[in-house]
Amino acid sequence: xxxxxxxxxxxxxxxxxxxxxxxxxxxxxxxxxxxxxxxxxxxxxxxxxxxxxxxxxxxxxxxxxxxxxxxxxxxxxxxxxxxxxxxxxxxxxxxxxxxxxxxxxxxxxxxxxxxxxxxxxxxxxxxxxxxxxxxxxxxxxxxxxxxxxxxxxxxxxxxxxxxxxxxxxxxxxxxxxxxxxxxxxxxxxxxxxxxxxxxxxxxxxxxxxxxxxxxxxxxxxxxxxxxxxxxxxxxxxxxxxxxxxxxxxxxxxxxx
Amino acid sequence: xxxxxxxxxxxxxxxxxxxxxxxxxxxxxxxxxxxxxxxxxxxxxxxxxxxxxxxxxxxxxxxxxxxxxxxxxxxxxxxxxxxxxxxxxxxxxxxxxxxxxxxxxxxxxxxxxxxxxxxxxxxxxxxxxxxxxxxxxxxxxxxxxxxxxxxxxxxxxxxxxxxxxxxxxxxxxxxxxxxxxxxxxxxxxxxxxxxxxxxxxxxxxxxxxxxxxxxxxxxxxxxxxxxxxxxxxxxxxxxxxxxxxxxxxxxxxxxxxxx
Numbered sequence: 223x224x225x226x227x228x229x230x231x232x233x234x235x236x237x238x239x240x241x242x243x244x245x246x247x248x249x250x251x252x253x254x255x256x257x258x259x260x261x262x263x264x265x266x267x268x269x270x271x272x273x274x275x276x277x278x279x280x281x282x283x284x285x286x287x288x289x290x291x292x293x294x295x296x297x298x299x300x301x302x303x304x305x306x307x308x309x310x311x312x313x314x315x316x317x318x319x320x321x322x323x324x325x326x327x328x329x330x331x332x333x334x335x336x337x338x339x340x341x342x343x344x345x346x347x348x349x350x351x352x353x354x355x356x357x358x359x360x361x362x363x364x365x366x367x368x369x370x371x372x373x374x375x376x377x378x379x380x381x382x383x384x385x386x387x388x389x390x391x392x393x394x395x396x397x398x399x400x401x402x403x404x405x406x407x408x409x410x411x412x413x414x415x416x417x418x419x420x421x422x423x424x425x426x427x428x429x430x431x432x433x434x435x436x437x438x439x440x441x442x443x444x445x446x447x448x449x450x451x452x453x454x455x456x457x458x459x460x461x462x463x464x465x466x467x468x469x470x471x472x473x474x475x476x477x478x
Numbered sequence: 479x480x481x482x483x484x485x486x487x488x489x490x491x492x493x494x495x496x497x498x499x500x501x502x503x504x505x506x507x508x509x510x511x512x513x514x515x516x517x518x519x520x521x522x523x524x525x526x527x528x529x530x531x532x533x534x535x536x537x538x539x540x541x542x543x544x545x546x547x548x549x550x551x552x553x554x555x556x557x558x559x560x561x562x563x564x565x566x567x568x569x570x571x572x573x574x575x576x577x578x579x580x581x582x583x584x585x586x587x588x589x590x591x592x593x594x595x596x597x598x599x600x601x602x603x604x605x606x607x608x609x610x611x612x613x614x615x616x617x618x619x620x621x622x623x624x625x626x627x628x629x630x631x632x633x634x635x636x637x638x639x640x641x642x643x644x645x646x647x648x649x650x651x652x653x654x655x656x657x658x659x660x661x662x663x664x665x666x667x668x669x670x671x672x673x674x675x676x677x678x679x680x681x682x683x684x685x686x687x688x689x690x691x692x693x694x695x696x697x698x699x700x701x702x703x704x705x706x707x708x709x710x711x712x713x714x715x716x717x718x719x720x721x722x723x724x725x726x727x728x729x730x731x732x733x734x735x736x737x
Binding site: 274 | 557
């Protein structure tokens with residue numbers, strides 16, 4: 223187990239000639255470029271393995287060490303991590319879709335059709351984006367359920383639970399704003415139903431609905447608003463909240 | 479000489495867990511899990527994306543309303559509530575209040591014991607199961623009641639909670655007077671009765687688990703959170719799979735795709 227992911231475990235045979243691959247590896251890992259990229263030698267022992275995580279921008283929200291219990295799959299089912307991974311997949315596939323999608327009535331619909339029929343792998347990335355979005359809603363919801371039933375919200379993690387509830391709402395909103403963009407019958411009428419519900423808010427319903435759809439009907443104004451929310455505003459806000467969420471996980475400690 | 483064996487946990491106590499002090503390095507132990515998890519999800523979603531096409535219907539047409547018009551699946555529970563109560567209640571107040579109450583959980587249950595234990599142990603699991611079945615049965619019962627309970631007042635059918643209200647009003651008033659009071663019927667049936675039901679169902683459950691299981695705060699909140707989870711689940715399934723034309727109850731195989 224501990225050897226996985228750590229090639230080059232064996233020290234070179236003393237005095238013997240190295241294989242071609244060994245010499246190539248030496249040439250890469252001893253180059254000035256490589257050494258300037260990584261602060262630490264390749265992590266082979268406990269200390270360098272800890273440092274590899276702590277000194278990495280992308281990994282540093284992990285602690286250097288972790289209790290074995292926290293890794294128990296049947297405790298977390300990996301729901302939080304995979305929710306985040308869905309967000310990454312959605313960002314990648316979403317950017318690809320953005321290259322082709324036109325947020326205008328009615329080009330929007332035909333740009334999605336084009337994406338499906340003429341763009342290489344267009345249909346694949348649109349499908350992937352759609353299913354990952356559904357998966358993210360489901361995973362985030364299940365993550366909340368898991369955290370509740372394991373009592374992982376208890377002190378000192380109270381506020382991270384609140385951030386989590388905000389992230390749940392943001393996930394719903396990100397998914398729902400994306401629903402309108404294909405501008406087909408499903409999108410248009412699902413959004414009609416949804417915004418009518420928001421319009422039923424006591425006292426401010428009419429104004430809220432006006433704000434959401436940018437007028438009295440779902441049209442170009444709505445599309446550009448939801449597009450902006452979907453591709454920029456909500457993901458940005460969600461990313462900030464995710465940063466807070468993960469930071470608090472690290473600072474509050476794991477619940478097991 | 480035999481080594482002294484650790485004492486087996488007595489019934490009701492939490493099962494013995496591995497030594498909490500035992501630490502491993504995140505590289506590679508956790509990172510490997512994360513990497514494999516990411517790989518599995520990428521492959522799974524790729525297969526899904528290859529096999530199942532994302533829906534794209536006809537160009538949006540504001541003059542042609544599909545029947546039924548449905549929100550995305552994760553909002554179908556709220557759309558289901560719309561059928562049974564006033565829109566402000568179903569679309570805004572109930573979900574808003576639910577979210578606020580969920581966010582408030584750690585400030586109500588402040589006892590840090592049992593952190594990281596599924597259901598806080600055996601008793602919590604039994605309370606969860608009981609609460610899930612309780613909620614599911616009641617929610618299904620309420621949906622069926624609201625769909626099929628009919629009271630005929632002066633040749634007009636009042637259905638569900640409206641039937642209940644009209645049936646009671648008939649004891650005091652003539653059918654014509656009841657018809658004239660449509661707004662009152664609507665208000666009692668769509669606001670007052672749902673509010674009473676939504677307070678009574680979790681309230682009664684809390685009282686039951688406190689008496690039957692001697693539940694503490696955490697266990698009572700497990701029961702109440704389960705009301706939320708179970709009703710979210712049941713309402714979503716009903717809204718997705720059992721609501722056909724004009725949002726009437728149908729069997730899933732009677733649904734016309736795409737819905």
